[in-house]
Amino acid sequence: MDARRQAVPGMGMLAGLGLGPLEEQLYLRLLGLPAAEPQWLASQLNLRASIVVAALAVLAELGLVESCAAGAWTAVPPDVALEELLLRREVELRRARGRIGELMRTYRQGRPDDGAAGPVEVISGRRSIADLWRTLQLGVRERLRVLDRPPYVRRSDPQTGLALLGRGVTTRVVYHSRVLRDPERLAEIRTFTAAGEQARVHTEVPLKLALLDDRWALLPVSAGTELESVLLIRPSTLLDALAGLFELYWAHAMRLPEPSEEPPEDRHRQLLTLLAAGLTDESIARQLGVSTRTVQRWVREVMDRFGARTRFQAGIQAARADLL
Structure with missing residues (x-):
C-alpha cells in the first residue's frame, strides 16, 4: 500500500488551520518521535526527499516543527504550536470579515444596473x-x-x-x-x-x-x-x-405544549394552550392521547376553576394568572 494513503490517527483534523494532507501527516508522525531526518521520513512516506524538505519548511513557517542537531526535525508541542496557529487564523478571519463591507461596495460598483447585492x-x-x-x-x-x-x-x-x-x-x-x-x-x-x-x-x-x-x-x-x-x-x-x-x-x-402525562396543574396549562391555539376537542384528544369526552370534562373543570362561561373567558383568566 502507498504510504501516502496509510491511515494516521487524527488525519484531517488540522485542515481548517491551512495544512495540506502531506504537512499534516508529517506533523502527526513527528509528534510520536523524538526527532527524524528528512531522508528517513521520505522513505517512510515513499516520497522524494526534496518534497519532504519542502513540506517541513512549510511546517517550520507555521511554527509546528523546528530543526535540531544533525539535520533532524522535531515537532513543537501542540499545546503551544496549535494555540498560536489558531490565534493567528482568528486574527486573519476577523480582518477578512472586516473587509466584507468594502468588498460589497466593489461588487455593487461592478453591477450599476443590477439589483443584486442591494438591500x-x-x-x-x-x-x-x-x-x-x-x-x-x-x-x-x-x-x-x-x-x-x-x-x-x-x-x-x-x-x-x-x-x-x-x-x-x-x-x-x-x-x-x-x-x-x-x-x-x-x-x-x-x-x-x-x-x-x-x-x-x-x-x-x-x-x-x-x-x-x-x-x-x-x-x-x-x-x-x-x-x-x-x-x-x-x-x-x-x-x-x-x-x-x-x-x-x-x-x-x-x-409549545409539552407531552402529556403531566400532573393536573400542568395538564390544565397544556389544555389551555391547545384551546388557545384553536384546536378542536377532537384534535386536543388526539394530541393528549385521551378521549374527546375526557377533554370536554377537563374544559369544564378549567371553566369552573376560573368562573368562566366560555372558553374565551377561561383563556383570558388563564393569561391573567400567567398560565399561558
Missing part, C-alpha cells in the same frame, strides 16, 4: 435556495429567529439545524398552531426543542421568515413559492422591521 435580492430556483439557506445557517454566529407556517417543507438537512444548536446559536421559532395537528411535524420539532430550540405557537403567523443574526433575512416572494423564489434581505430598515415583526409575534405566542 433586497431575489433568489430563484430550488437548488440555489437550498444552497443559500445552508450557507446562511453555517454563517450564523449568535441567533436564528424563524416564523414558520404552512405549507410545511420538511427539513432536507436536519443535522445542520442541530449543529447550530450544538455550537450555541440561540434559536427561537414561532410555529403556526396548525403544526399541533401534524404528528410527524410535531415529532420533528420536539427533536429540536430537546436540543435547545425555543419553540412557541401562534394561531396567526403571517408569513415564513428566517432572521439570521442581524445580518440577513430570508422570506418567500409570495405565499406558496417557498421552493421557487425567495427574498434575501440585507441590513436595512426593512430588515429592522422584519425583526420587529418577529418579536411582536414571539411576545404574543404561547409555549
Whole structure:
C-alpha cells in the first residue's frame, strides 16, 4: 500500500488551520518521535526527499516543527504550536470579515444596473435556495429567529439545524398552531426543542421568515413559492422591521405544549394552550392521547376553576394568572 494513503490517527483534523494532507501527516508522525531526518521520513512516506524538505519548511513557517542537531526535525508541542496557529487564523478571519463591507461596495460598483447585492435580492430556483439557506445557517454566529407556517417543507438537512444548536446559536421559532395537528411535524420539532430550540405557537403567523443574526433575512416572494423564489434581505430598515415583526409575534405566542402525562396543574396549562391555539376537542384528544369526552370534562373543570362561561373567558383568566 502507498504510504501516502496509510491511515494516521487524527488525519484531517488540522485542515481548517491551512495544512495540506502531506504537512499534516508529517506533523502527526513527528509528534510520536523524538526527532527524524528528512531522508528517513521520505522513505517512510515513499516520497522524494526534496518534497519532504519542502513540506517541513512549510511546517517550520507555521511554527509546528523546528530543526535540531544533525539535520533532524522535531515537532513543537501542540499545546503551544496549535494555540498560536489558531490565534493567528482568528486574527486573519476577523480582518477578512472586516473587509466584507468594502468588498460589497466593489461588487455593487461592478453591477450599476443590477439589483443584486442591494438591500433586497431575489433568489430563484430550488437548488440555489437550498444552497443559500445552508450557507446562511453555517454563517450564523449568535441567533436564528424563524416564523414558520404552512405549507410545511420538511427539513432536507436536519443535522445542520442541530449543529447550530450544538455550537450555541440561540434559536427561537414561532410555529403556526396548525403544526399541533401534524404528528410527524410535531415529532420533528420536539427533536429540536430537546436540543435547545425555543419553540412557541401562534394561531396567526403571517408569513415564513428566517432572521439570521442581524445580518440577513430570508422570506418567500409570495405565499406558496417557498421552493421557487425567495427574498434575501440585507441590513436595512426593512430588515429592522422584519425583526420587529418577529418579536411582536414571539411576545404574543404561547409555549409549545409539552407531552402529556403531566400532573393536573400542568395538564390544565397544556389544555389551555391547545384551546388557545384553536384546536378542536377532537384534535386536543388526539394530541393528549385521551378521549374527546375526557377533554370536554377537563374544559369544564378549567371553566369552573376560573368562573368562566366560555372558553374565551377561561383563556383570558388563564393569561391573567400567567398560565399561558
